[in-house]
Amino acid sequence: MNATLDQVAQQKEHTPLRALFANQPFWVTIALIVMCLVMSQVSDVFFTKDNFFNVTRNFSFIGIIALGMTMVIITRGIDLSVGSVVGLSGMVTAMIMHAGHSWWLGMGGGLLTALACGLVNGVLVAYLDLSSFIVTLGMYAVARSLAQVVSQNHMIYEFGPDEKLFTTIGGGTVFGIANTFIVLVVLTVLVSIALRYTPWGRWVYAIGGNEHAATLTGVRVQRVKLSVYVLSGLLSGITAVLLVGYQGAAINAMGTGYELRAIASSVIGGTDLMGGAGGAYGAFIGAALIEVIRNSLLLAGVDANWEGTFVGLFIVFAVALSKFRELKSG
Amino acid sequence: MRLFELRGISKHFGAIQALSNVNLNVDAGEVLGLMGDNGAGKSTLIKIMAGNFRPSSGEIWLKGAKVDFHNPVDARRKGVEVVYQDLALCDNLTAAENVFLGREAKIKFGPFSFVNFPAMYREAARHFAELKSETRPRDLVKQMSGGQRQAVAIARTRLSNPDIVLMDEPTAAISVRQVAEVLDLIRRLRDQGTAVILISHRMPDVFAVCDHLSVMRRGTVVADKPIKQTSPEEVTALITGALERA
Numbered sequence: 059m060n061a062t063l064d065q066v067a068q069q070k071e072h073t074p075l076r077a078l079f080a081n082q083p084f085w086v087t088i089a090l091i092v093m094c095l096v097m098s099q100v101s102d103v104f105f106t107k108d109n110f111f112n113v114t115r116n117f118s119f120i121g122i123i124a125l126g127m128t129m130v131i132i133t134r135g136i137d138l139s140v141g142s143v144v145g146l147s148g149m150v151t152a153m154i155m156h157a158g159h160s161w162w163l164g165m166g167g168g169l170l171t172a173l174a175c176g177l178v179n180g181v182l183v184a185y186l187d188l189s190s191f192i193v194t195l196g197m198y199a200v201a202r203s204l205a206q207v208v209s210q211n212h213m214i215y216e217f218g219p220d221e222k223l224f225t226t227i228g229g230g231t232v233f234g235i236a237n238t239f240i241v242l243v244v245l246t247v248l249v250s251i252a253l254r255y256t257p258w259g260r261w262v263y264a265i266g267g268n269e270h271a272a273t274l275t276g277v278r279v280q281r282v283k284l285s286v287y288v289l290s291g292l293l294s295g296i297t298a299v300l301l302v303g304y305q306g307a308a309i310n311a312m313g314t315g316y317e318l319r320a321i322a323s324s325v326i327g328g329t330d331l332m333g334g335a336g337g338a339y340g341a342f343i344g345a346a347l348i349e350v351i352r353n354s355l356l357l358a359g360v361d362a363n364w365e366g367t368f369v370g371l372f373i374v375f376a377v378a379l380s381k382f383r384e385l386k387s388g
Numbered sequence: 389m390r391l392f393e394l395r396g397i398s399k400h401f402g403a404i405q406a407l408s409n410v411n412l413n414v415d416a417g418e419v420l421g422l423m424g425d426n427g428a429g430k431s432t433l434i435k436i437m438a439g440n441f442r443p444s445s446g447e448i449w450l451k452g453a454k455v456d457f458h459n460p461v462d463a464r465r466k467g468v469e470v471v472y473q474d475l476a477l478c479d480n481l482t483a484a485e486n487v488f489l490g491r492e493a494k495i496k497f498g499p500f501s502f503v504n505f506p507a508m509y510r511e512a513a514r515h516f517a518e519l520k521s522e523t524r525p526r527d528l529v530k531q532m533s534g535g536q537r538q539a540v541a542i543a544r545t546r547l548s549n550p551d552i553v554l555m556d557e558p559t560a561a562i563s564v565r566q567v568a569e570v571l572d573l574i575r576r577l578r579d580q581g582t583a584v585i586l587i588s589h590r591m592p593d594v595f596a597v598c599d600h601l602s603v604m605r606r607g608t609v610v611a612d613k614p615i616k617q618t619s620p621e622e623v624t625a626l627i628t629g630a631l632e633r634a
Contacts, residue, residue: 256502267478272490335480
């Protein structure tokens with residue numbers, strides 16, 4: 059019996075169920091659910107509204123950055139500057155408001171600073187063809203130093219006339235859900251749609267898969283590469299303004315170590331450091347898992363110093379698992 | 389009027405003379421075979437015809453007008469499509485996405501464009517069916533055989549309905565049945581009035597499908613004749629240098 063064209067067009071190698079089981083974020087979600095179930099038995103604080111609020115708010119900061127990191131890594135790049143950009147743009151926001159300006163001028167200034175950092179990264183990587191590791195490592199150093207210069211090593215905790223509004227944006231809630239978590243969810247949905255359903259998204263994956271082929275077929279590779287670094291910068295800026303609002307204070311060390319946590323979230327969520335694979339939901343769930351591990355250790359009474367060991371083991375385990383699944387299916 | 393002409397094309401890279409005074413032409417509905425050993429200059433010539441390199445001297449004429457290709461996309465816009473030797477495919481994308489890479493079918497909502505996946509799957513399936521290939525549009529290229537990957541690369545050239553298709557060793561790494569199908573496709577392209585320039589090492593394939601043959605050695609064209617006036621033995625001698633000219 060001959061198949062019609064439409065029937066052939068519909069055929070796939072995997073059934074939807076099989077595709078789900080091959081999906082790394084799916085397994086991370088399962089791990090997260092299992093962990094939550096275990097913790098609900100171990101500690102009666104775990105499933106309280108307060109704890110849930112803390113956990114979701116905490117991982118949102120890293121989660122937002124991880125979205126940007128994921129996009130950069132898919133193009134076979136890396137952005138080591140995100141933590142320092144958080145420090146610099148947070149500081150700029152704080153200083154603008156401290157000088158008495160409105161909250162939107164403060165936030166605007168912070169976001170623009172972050173965008174500028176992303177732009178510099180992107181131009182150097184995309185148009186001058188410099189290694190993203192080196193460029194963003196340079197920005198990591200420069201942005202942190204500028205944060206120190208701009209702040210003169212002072213902590214800023216007075217945010218002028220708009221202080222209350224500003225700290226509510228970063229630290230407040232809507233119907234009991236942390237604002238930062240809402241921002242994370244919205245951004246995750248937007249990034250996911252962009253990566254999956256727009257031509258730009260296809261180009262991001264193509265560049266990671268075979269950049270030369272993308273160039274030959276007419277994809278504007280340089281523009282697309284620039285865009286992912288700019289977006290990474292912007293997302294770091296968003297985290298910065300939320301973080302300063304939530305903390306109610308700004309110091310130039312803000313964001314230290316965030317780059318590694320963002321990379322860890324991204325990788326656990328299924329992003330391949332070699333490029334060409336990964337997604338927004340993976341970044342989200344990876345960040346969630348790391349935070350739940352941290353929270354669980356705390357509630358279980360484990361010494362906080364062990365946190366790094368557990369997270370590190372999880373990262374290696376997640377990568378090994380995805381390698382194992384790849385070998386099995388390939 | 390010849391459809392496509394290279395007149396006196398030379399190319400040097402520093403002190404290395406890759407091509408010297410190459411003349412080539414192909415007409416609509418004609419298949420030209422380009423043969424020569426490794427290092428003869430075939431790849432350089434293809435890259436010039438595809439817009440990857442500019443010639444050091446000489447002219448390219450297309451449809452009776454002199455043209456200058458600034459880059460491969462420019463060449464494609466002017467009517468030249470290429471199937472590269474390594475196929476230029478992204479393993480992490482599906483067959484349909486690879487076919488339409490850079491030219492995705494879109495649905496617009498105001499300022500936002502989204503990929504029209506159903507249209508791409510249908511179109512890609514149609515092209516694969518015309519190629520008599522079993523490639524499925526939704527499958528990842530990573531999991532495909534050599535012949536299926538070849539079909540994806542060839543399907544890609546069909547999108548712009550080009551005047552000329554350049555093929556760099558298209559039958560090198562595929563099965564016997566697929567070879568017959570690729571040669572059939574080349575014949576179909578020819579029948580539709582497309583000009584095909586086929587670079588190949590495989591003598592039987594060249595003699596099966598080409599109308600005309602150019603042989604290169606050390607950067608120059610040593611023979612340029614209709615296929616009926618030559619033989620595999622003569623061509624082999626030309627490639628190796630046992631025969632100087634023919």
